Amino acid sequence: MYVASPERYDKMIYNRVGDSGLKLPAISLGLWNNFGDVDLFDKSRSIIRRAFDLGITHFDLANNYGPPAGSAEENFGRILQKDFKPYRDEMIISSKAGFYMWPGPYGDWGSKKYIVSSLDQSLQRMGLDYVDIFYHHRFDPETNLEETAHALDLLVRQGKALYIGVSNYDAEQTERIIDIFNDLKTPFIINQPRYNMYDRWIEDGLKDVLVKHKKGAIAYSPLAQGMLTDRYLNGVPEDSRAAREEIVFLNEEKVEKTVERTRRLNDIAQKRGQTLAQMAIAWILRDGIVTSVLIGASKVSQLESNVEALDNIDFSDEELKEIESILTEKM
Numbered sequence: 393m394y395v396a397s398p399e400r401y402d403k404m405i406y407n408r409v410g411d412s413g414l415k416l417p418a419i420s421l422g423l424w425n426n427f428g429d430v431d432l433f434d435k436s437r438s439i440i441r442r443a444f445d446l447g448i449t450h451f452d453l454a455n456n457y458g459p460p461a462g463s464a465e466e467n468f469g470r471i472l473q474k475d476f477k478p479y480r481d482e483m484i485i486s487s488k489a490g491f492y493m494w495p496g497p498y499g500d501w502g503s504k505k506y507i508v509s510s511l512d513q514s515l516q517r518m519g520l521d522y523v524d525i526f527y528h529h530r531f532d533p534e535t536n537l538e539e540t541a542h543a544l545d546l547l548v549r550q551g552k553a554l555y556i557g558v559s560n561y562d563a564e565q566t567e568r569i570i571d572i573f574n575d576l577k578t579p580f581i582i583n584q585p586r587y588n589m590y591d592r593w594i595e596d597g598l599k600d601v602l603v604k605h606k607k608g609a610i611a612y613s614p615l616a617q618g619m620l621t622d623r624y625l626n627g628v629p630e631d632s633r634a635a636r637e638e639i640v641f642l643n644e645e646k647v648e649k650t651v652e653r654t655r656r657l658n659d660i661a662q663k664r665g666q667t668l669a670q671m672a673i674a675w676i677l678r679d680g681i682v683t684s685v686l687i688g689a690s691k692v693s694q695l696e697s698n699v700e701a702l703d704n705i706d707f708s709d710e711e712l713k714e715i716e717s718i719l720t721e722k723m
């Protein structure tokens with residue numbers, strides 16, 4: 393039987409999400425990879441247990457996580473049932489809808505039909521009555537934004553979601569949906585964009601919008617799927633994401649393009665007495681705008697090491713300048 397560590401709240405930092413009542417851990421855990429039916433259940437289970445013991449209260453899912461799609465929610469539901477029944481009120485569980493999930497015209501994008509049905513399916517897979525945060529996963533250029541916003545608002549009124557978020561919405565799309573949510577009084581609190589040293593698009597307007605409207609941000613793929621770690625400094629290991637054939641979003645070619653820059657960033661991290669992964673996480677938290685860094689982990693050891701990033705999240709001006717010059721240099 394799993395009993396959570398009594399020390400779980402001793403070290404983790406909890407940041408308020410915008411001006412809402414909710415706090416999230418500075419490091420959250422995502423279940424996009426490593427929790428599907430293609431992965432070993434006991435390994436997934438040990439990662440979730442260890443995360444909770446380290447003060448990670450927030451677990452991020454989506455309808456399509458796996459592979460196969462849906463299996464991450466199912467496996468997470470089994471883990472909740474086995475280990476976390478006494479701890480539900482200490483957990484923030486999120487899910488999303490917005491990408492392809494089932495065939496036909498109602499299993500994708502942003503219609504009310506899709507969003508409402510999808511959350512019902514997610515709740516069933518996880519064995520939950522409600523999620524804490526429900527996200528629209530991507531902006532739908534063909535559906536009236538009011539319809540999407542009303543669908544999300546309805547889920548809160550029905551008690552199936554406590555808070556609402558959007559993901560991958562740019563600055564302008566975020567402002568538009570904030571206007572609608574303000575009229576509806578929807579508890580919209582957060583945007584979930586990709587953000588890491590190699591992908592800084594949110595610095596071009598979105599960060600400002602979130603600050604202006606007092607909303608939170610949770611940065612996904614903070615380690616660029618592993619490229620901002622020491623994982624690929626000496627080739628592509630067999631068990632890595634870039635080598636796994638069932639995972640199509642990272643491959644050897646992508647890794648090779650960044651490895652030189654990664655080496656130089658690794659040197660700075662070493663000078664700071666950190667791993668590169670730890671420095672990459674700290675860098676995201678450097679200006680206090682991002683509420684939480686949403687990491688992935690394929691091993692308990694990665695998780696443990698990444699959480700130690702919080703031991704040093706301060707940067708000298710010199711370090712920031714040096715990092716900036718590496719990131720902006722043409723290579």
Ligand SMILES: NC(=O)c1ccc[n+]([C@@H]2O[C@H](COP(=O)([O-])OP(=O)(O)OC[C@H]3O[C@@H](n4cnc5c(N)ncnc54)[C@H](OP(=O)(O)O)[C@@H]3O)[C@@H](O)[C@H]2O)c1
Pocket residue numbers: 421422423424425426452453529559560584611612613614615616617618619621622623631632633634669686687688689690691693694695697698
């Ligand atoms: N909203 C969206 O559209 C969206 C999109 C993508 C992700 N997300 C969310 O963000 C979460 C995190 O995304 P991500 O998995 O891409 O994040 P990430 O933290 O950038 O990458 C995680 C991967 O990096 C490697 N890694 C982690 N720590 C390491 C360490 N200390 N040393 C060496 N390698 C390490 C592992 O890869 P190996 O497998 O090689 O060990 C791990 O699976 C997802 O689970 C999901 O919840 C959201």
